[in-house]
Amino acid sequence: MRIAVISDVHGNRLALEAVEADIAMVGVDATINLGDLFAGPLDPIGAADLLIERDYPTVIGNHDRYIAHGLPQSKQPVDRFVTERLKPVHLEYLRSLPATRDIEGEVFLCHGTPASDEEPWLDGWWTGRTVTMPGEAEVTAKADGLEFPVLLCGHTHVSRIVRLRDGRLVVNPGSVGLQFNYGAPDARYAVLERHGGRWAASIRAVPYDFEAVAQQAIANGFPHWADVMRTGWPSAIGLF
Ligand SMILES: [Fe+2]
Incomplete structure (x- = not known):
């Protein structure tokens, strides 16, 4: 069995299309999505229409939650930009998403950690x-009580593969649409494979037309997103 894991598309339709083409080339049995779908000043409607059409098994991300439920955080500039453009069908889709789910009792999905869509699991990105x-x-404590061979998280946009002492895999595929990978603008996702009852993971980095997406950010009034799109180096100032 082979599963593609995508996360943190953040309104980047061109990156999503490039990743889907790569997934088609790799050949998988299913694709699953760890959330933060539309929140980017890029092409949020294009990303929303494509993801709703695909209807991959998906969990809600923190920005999805802010937007869908009109929380105070949705008043931040990027989430406000996106919320003003989404149609009711897009909001309904976000509201339908669960916080966690699993695939056949084997693969557990969450956005941040099993307990929170805002907390990081495999890295401490948000510290300064x-x-x-x-x-x-x-890392191990956050997996407590979860009897799944594979545990998936996103949110931090940093690709990581960890194997716990008991053999369980914890994987963050990184981000499809917004790279904080310290120098790689390529779109990231993960491939899970089960051979003879044992799961393995790999990360793929897919080149795509990031300059076109940088221009979308500039045209939409968010020029500080453009440099992140071009380089994959995190911005010195907050993006959202
Ligand atoms: Fe997130």
Whole structure:
């Protein structure tokens, strides 16, 4: 069995299309999505229409939740930009998404951690805009009680593959649409494969037309997104 794992599309339709083409080339049995679907000043409607058409098994991300439920955080500039453009059908789709789910009792999906769509799991991205790596005890504690061979998380946009001492895999595929990978603008996703009862993971980095997306950000009035799109280096100032 082979599964493609996408996450954090953030309104980047061109990156999503490039990743879907790569997935088709790899050949998978299913594609699943870890959330933060439309929240980017790029092509949120294009991304929304495509993802709703695909209807991949998906969990809600923190920005999806802010937008769908009109929380105070949805008043931040990017989420406001997106919310003003979404149609009722897009909002209904976001509201239909669960916080966690699993695939056949084998693969567990969440956006941040099993307990929170805002907390990071495999890296400490949000500490001073510098990635710090959490220790083993902290990573392992967040997997407590989850009897799935594969645990998936997104949210931080940093690709990581961790195997716990008991053999469970914890994987963050990175982001399809908004790279904080310290120097790689390519769209990221993960491929899971089960051979003889054992799961393995790999990360794929897919080149795409990021300059076109940088121009979308500029045209939409968010020029500080353009440099991140072109380089994959995180912005010194907050993006949202
Ligand atoms: Fe997120």
